[in-house]
Amino acid sequence: MSQNKGTSGRFSARVIGISIAAALGGFLFGFDTAVINGAVDALAGAFDLGPGLQGFAVSSALLGCAVGAWFAGSLANRLGRIPVMVIAATMFLVSAIGSGLAFGVIDLIVWRVIGGLGVGAASVIAPAYIAEVSPAKVRGRLGSLQQLAIVTGIFTALLSNALLANIAGSAANVLWLGIDAWRWMFMVEAIPAVVYGLMALKLPESPRFLVARGKVDKASQVLFDFTGETDVNLKIQEIEESLGDEKNESLKDLRGERFGLKPIVWVGILLSVFQQFVGINVIFYYSTTLWLSVGFDESSALMTSVITSITNIVVTIIAIVLVDRVGRRPMLLIGSVGMAVTLGMMAVAFSFGTLQDGAVTLPEPWSLIALICANGFVVFFGATWGPLVWVLLGEMFPNKIRAGALAVAAAAQWIANFFISTTFPAFAEIGLTFAYGFYAFFAVVSFFFVYFQVPETKGKELETMTDVVNLPRRGGRKRA
DSSP, rough: OTTTTTTTSSOHHHHHHHHHHHHHHHHHHHHHHHHHHHHHHHHHHHTTHHHHHHHHHHHHHHHHHHHHHHHHHHHHHHHHHHHHHHHHHHHHHHHHHHHHHHHSHHHHHHHHHHHHHHHHHHHHHHHHHHHHHHHHHGHHHHHHHHHHHHHHHHHHHHHHHHHHHHHHHTSBBBOSSSSSSHHHHTTTTHHHHHHHHHHHSOOOHHHHHHHHTOOOOHHHHHHHHHOOOOOOHHHHHHHHHOOOOOOOOOOGGOSSTTTSSOOHHHHHHHHHHHHHHOOOOHHHHHHHHHHTTOOOOHHHHHHHHHHHHHHHHHHHHHHHHHHHHOHHHHHHHHHHHHHHHHHHHHHHHHOOEEEEEEEOOOOOTTHHHHHHHHHHHHHIIIIIIHHHHHHHHHSSOOOOOHHHHHHHHHHHHHHHHHHHHHHHHHHHHOOOOHHHHHHHHHHHHHHHHHHHHOOOTOOOOOGOOOOOOOOOOTTOOOOO
């Protein structure tokens, strides 16, 4: 009965501080993916881009994200969690300056891909690190800081873009030092990148990584000083047993008998895919187009997009409060139902749309219904699937495969993100009813996936996580 034994005593507030510092990677994650939205039209004009090349300039960073996520796990196991954070911060810095000073679209894409590598690495290392330093009883709340940081980064990028454009009069106008405002939008990211790198250098290494490298004394010190463990020797023993005999983790450790991977790895991959296939990034990447369709002018549409991002922050805070009380599975199930209903209603609403001057417009009351449901979808996603998927990915895998499994799942998430983001214009050509119906379908499927496949990890120590997916059936029995 070792579960929660160490964490039920002294809980050091220092673990909150190091979790927030680690989550700054999530802030840059959100900032980097959102910053191009305010600059895209101006840079398209500056470089005379057609629609295809403009779209690839926007989405190219997502390919870098997938690659960065894929390799972050093996790097984290070889070098440690902290060095990977510093590498990610460096990539953010290089991308920010390079994108801002780009000579043409080719080198802009290169700089954006470099930034994507940093985003991908941060998307893996932050949840893994936070899970590995957090006591079980508050791990859900601390793990949710990743999503809070992401949505805060998105909001900050949108706000920064708006302020710079307003000061210059337009994103295409010259701002300071003879440099266009859209270029400053990218270069502003250098500030949080430097802060993230400096803070990462002051963080303690993950105790699980230290034990895997035989640095037991250092691991004991971190457990005692930062995570509040009172029975450090017992915790070290549990970590050693959970790591097993194999100290050098590789992607080969993820192999299983079913479809080439362990069942728990497939659960992580599908959680990531469903998180994207409900279409959340369509709302954020193409939100202005959506608001225009319900009758807003351009200024109001941009402001509504900012308000939506603020709503996302608020509901993420609600998730942080509830996750360790309610549990992961109940919140995900509620989220799936809410998303299915709101997306389904949006699909119905757009079936009443008409084409005017090449744009879809909605009559009353369907424009109001679409507006309410779009924001309702953001609320359900932001309070459940947004933060909880990152929490689960950080904690659900056994110690010996955590970094590698999380890397594979995060890479799948970025590939799914790329697919959804790039297919939306084509889906919209077919019809917005089809597009939102597609996302609603996957929201329904996600409910059954969670019900039958996703384990509850609330209050469990990381050392008790196994390769087998154990779920309670009626009558209290479990199935493998």
